[in-house]
Amino acid sequence: MRWTQALMREVAQEERAGLGLGPTEPLDPYALAEEHGISVYTLDSLRDFEMNGEAFSHFTLRRASAWSAALVPLGTARVIIENESHSPVRRRSNIAHELGHYLLEHSFNDVILGEDHKRQFNTEQEKQATFMAGELLVPLTAVERMAFDGWDNARVAAAYGVSEQFAQMQMKGQRIRAQRAARKYGFALPAKRNS
Template sequence: MPRGGWTQARMREVVLEERGELGLGAIDPFDPYALADAHGILAFKLGDLLAGGMSQKAFGHFTMDNSAAWSAALVPLGSARVIVENESHARVRRRSNIAHELGHFLLEHPFDNVILGEDHKRQFDEKQEKEADFMAGELLIPLAATSRMAFDGWDNARVAAAYDVSPQFAQKQMYGQRVRAQHAERKYNFGRSNLNKSTAR
């Protein structure tokens, strides 16, 4: 962790570095599974754990009875890490789940144990959860992309389709740059209006 903690600027630098290692530019679509593989992190589905002793009851609880209860977890295996994900979720949610866990990994968040329970936040404190969420957003739709799309007027459905995320994820990630684009448009229109008034005199 950098001295003084993680800033958004530093987290964005890490994202750009990681995307660069995958041969991606600042606005290219991103595959979280490819990044996990690049770091030697194996991604397992819950169903893969059945052969290792996970009960059918537990599998059914997390994939059918209460699939919203748990999404994914970064699990320590000695010095290695693996990710276990809930395959009952939609593809776009699974991608954001994996990106979130990779955020914890890239930010080197410490944890003492892993709880495959109903509250993922029991693993990490609130600050770390927010940092991992920020990293997931930047990995999947970086600032350069949101800025360009906001000024070009892309709606949530178009963003979601281009970056393989949910419309809700797209809206959250696009919000800040849309506000910035709206402010810039109002400033431009105000300046143009004043120019027209002055030339009309």
């Protein structure tokens, strides 16, 4: 299937509605994972499955930014492993990103290790999963209204449990559209507000 933004947005809306959420309500990505029967494990919890302390320290202390989360196939099941050393807002976006891969039924055969032992990914699938994470956490319908109402990144971030950078990513295009509409139709947008 060729995933367009409109189709991905439709899937995200259906998933949010399945949790009883409207477009202005924050989504708990852990609840969505549970809804799909996907268990989420932290690196620390993998120590119970014989993950050694060296690997744990590598990903949580020495190179914490090197790895965020992964959707892992276990037979026909899927699990997500996340790096708990990241901030709660980043963890939420990491989980939503991995759920994006799951919801878009991305294959696992495009994940390889490069010569530097870093994972190499399918660029198109990564873009799609990022788009889905955005639509799951801060959907376009809400973004359109917030852009016209003058919400700043801090307010969006607080309302939806995302980072200010994530809020900026979602809001940027709609803010430009709101500014163009204001110029075209001669009305003033409210100043950005954070309350």
